[in-house]
Amino acid sequence: METWVKICRVADIPRLGARVVKSARGDIAVFRTANDEIFALMDRCPHKAGPLSQGIVHGKRVTCPLHNWVLELADGNALAPDVGCAPTVGAKIDEEDVYLDMPAARTTPVAAE
Amino acid sequence: MLMKTGSKPKLVLIGNGMAGMRTIEEVLKIDANMYDITVFGAEPYGNYNRIMLSPVLAGDKTVDDIMINDTQWYADNGITLHAGKTITRVDRAKCVVEADDGTVEPYDRLLLATGSDPFIIPVPGADLDGVITFRDIHDVNRMMEAAKTKKHAVVIGGGLLGLEAAKGLMIQGMDVTVVHLMDCLMERQLDPMAGGMLRRSLEDQGMKFLMPASTQEILGEDHVTGVRFADGSEIPADIVVMAVGIRPNIKLAQSAGIHCERGVVVNDTMQTFDPRIYAVGECVQHRKQTYGLVAPLFEQARICANHLTERCVLRYLGSVTSTKLKVTGIDLFSAGDFIGSDATEDMTFRDPARNIYKKLVIEENRIKGAVMFGDTVDGAWYFQMMRDGTDISAFRDTILFGKAHLGDSGRGDQNQAMAMADGDEVCGCNGVCKGDIVAAITKNKLYTLDDVRTHTKASSSCGSCTGLVEQLLAATAGGDYSATPKEKPLCKCTDRTHEEVRRVILEQSLKTIPEVMSFLEWSNPDGCASCRPALNYYLLCAWPGEYIDDQQSRFINERAHANIQKDGTYSVVPRMWGGVTNPKELRAIADVADKFDIPTVKVTGGQRIDLLGVKKDDLPAVWADLNAAGLVSGHAYGKALRTVKTCVGSEWCRFGVQDSTRMGVDLEKMCWGTWTPHKVKLAVSGCPRNCAEATIKDFGVVAVDSGWELHVGGNGGMKVRKTDLLCKVKTPEEVLEYCGAYLQLYREEAYYLERTAPWIERVGLESVKQRVVEDAEGRKALYERFLYSQSFSQDDPWAARARQAELQSEFRTLAAV
């Protein structure tokens, strides 16, 4: 079951930037692209747990601030040649408000090689 | 503007050869839909790699192997190809061209790429059957046909082309004599020593030489039977190959009234005297030069396409070329002025046992020319330094041993390709660097040579770099080799270099990152984590006070004004002017550490104190407390001025001759807050004992009795470099002025992420001296631009963020769920 929780206004996140939401499962990075799409990933890089929210956003990707891995925002997968995945969190926009999908327990997809 | 005759403007190409078709390919790459394209070629094929005719003659390739674009390619790309039709007339008034079969075609833009004609020496018998030139597929077929039944071949001309023909005919089974007018083979590429070595090696393979020898007559009734020389001697011949040189093919252009000298004269945009008509290739004369190798022609093609598609940003400034020999099985490389003059010095290396010879011609510590025989692996490296004008003084004593001997590479036992830097050119024909190839291999998961050729064009022309490309392929695709930074293009979103981007920003008055990206056609709409910070810096440097910094294009440290740590916390380093502090500042630091539970307080290598492990949310409050004691940001996180290290100097030290501490503080007050291509560190020592280690800083000052020595381009860190002495000055005011001017020059000219040490090695100390020391007016102007830019950058970024709520959102958690 989906449980949408209202987080903030779209405008609260800078374009090509990100903000952090604290949750019981750990920090969540909420990204906004140049075209005002919103994506959310757990704020832990699959490499060495770098805070993805602090990276540079470009296209639908983010570059991790610690060692420059590049991850797809849509599915959290690391770009080749790196391999790994940051768990995704459902995100949507409704009337300029940002919602995250926060079921009490949720299995997270694991990247296919 | 283009006037259109139909729905799309029409582009007509005359000459279906290497330069013309490369231009068309470049046009298609930029805008596949802009033109309706028609191509006329006198030869009855698609477009093929003329360079590879030598390997075809040598039996290593077939004609099919060397096709670049077959007729299907033209059809697939919507291009009308008239193969086998020669254009006989250009009517510039009506804007139409006319072919020998009567075909008439109108044009809006015309591209001339008619190449050149082989020169035939005007001796009796030159028109006999069996006299062949070496230019196209037809010629090669004739030679191969003759080799089946005939025995004796005479090749007139001991240049590149002649030797390749001779070797090919020898492989085809003929008995070959090379006749050369000079007493040195390839005298336009080789010095007598290398020319002699080449001759001996070829003789060992069975080639014969007659030189110096002047041909007087070609003998025979209706077919060649022999050759007679000026001294009266004769030799038998069943075929004679004329390879004595080429002449730009300008007949058509001349008959159309287009201004020609030796070639069709073009300007820096490859435009002829008629603005509708462009020209590229061997038929062209640019700034008095004509070219007969593909690398410069491909460069012309790129620039021509840029103008045909009305992008109009590039200019052709002429090319420096290098030569390699392809088919003789002998490694040979030559470039530039390899003979030298009174003003130059020669450096040579000879190993007769291994038949190796290398010579560099040096002028003022810069390479002017190179000849290499037997071992050419470092040719590309020398050539790169020659073109860049690199100052070689730092490694002059080992330069002839090659790059692998440069000590710091640390990979001495690996192969040649691995020892190259990313910016080093691998494929000279297509200007492809190691970094491009490695990037293409990793990005596109390439595994075969052909893949690399299609993706990068490397090794797709003359093929002499194939070995290097294969090494790269093996090393990159097969191992865990990770690419080092410093590619030639700014990043993978563009093929522009740093230099081009900086120039275009100024010339076109581009003022925002999106403007730059759209003007220069970035392949990713909002760039990547490499180019955005670089562009942000270039714009900020170009338009001080005007450009609005793009926070999202800053690396996190510069966005948060603190250094991110491996656990996601931050470190805070307040400025300690010249390394001097006082009890009040120390107390404030101690209080902050207590109040915010900061786990580590450490003295840095830069004479100040680091508070490590601060939570991001706490940063504004930490700064507010530090500000209250007068402490401001130390920019330990920025591509910016870091520290000015000082020693105690004459105020206390028994040896000090000047007040180095004061000087350091003054320098830091002038320079703090500036943004630079990479971090910048200064130091001031009070006497030549140099306790502040000024000679490994970007700008180091050493006090002497009579004033101050100014040192530049030092670096600690990964590759230690000792400074060069810039000059000596007398007063502290001069120290400030020279320092400001020098930093501004660095700010305006270095590439992003290039520290002063590699920058100075690239541009040479002399050019920096010229701008900062010798040109007094230029120095003042640089200094003023520095101060002007500083007038916008000396607000403490911490204070702003500690005070202004709207700047604090970066540091706040958005929500908790």
Ligand code: SRM
């Ligand atoms: C804190 C400090 C070490 C210390 O505890 O002493 C330090 C810490 C770091 N250095 Fe350093 N360097 C520190 C003095 C130095 C020095 C010594 C000096 O400045 O006198 C050097 C050699 C001198 C030089 O730069 O020429 C130095 C050469 C480097 C390099 C190599 C630079 C190079 O050109 O080769 C890097 C890597 C880089 O910049 O790409 C680096 C990078 C770093 C980074 C930024 C690594 C990173 O990206 O996170 C470290 C940040 C830690 C932090 O969060 O504070 N640090 N680093 C020193 C801070 C000085 C200050 O007060 O600002």
Ligand SMILES: Cc1cc2nc3c(=O)[nH]c(=O)nc-3n(C[C@H](O)[C@H](O)[C@H](O)COP(=O)(O)OP(=O)(O)OC[C@H]3O[C@@H](n4cnc5c(N)ncnc54)[C@H](O)[C@@H]3O)c2cc1C
């Ligand atoms: C055997 C050989 C080996 C070489 N090896 C090397 C090498 O190793 N490295 C290197 O850099 N360079 C090498 N070159 C030189 C290189 O091939 C040339 O510099 C290059 O091909 C020139 O390109 P272009 O487009 O100017 O002329 P071309 O490639 O000659 O193209 C001109 C075309 O225009 C056609 N044409 C002319 N007039 C008309 C007309 N009126 N109507 C229609 N069509 C017309 C011609 O038939 C020709 O096909 C070699 C050349 C030869 C012949």
Ligand code: SF4
């Ligand atoms: S030397 Fe510098 S970069 Fe390396 S661990 Fe120490 S502080 Fe970090």
Ligand code: FES
């Ligand atoms: S932690 Fe993200 S790249 Fe290393």
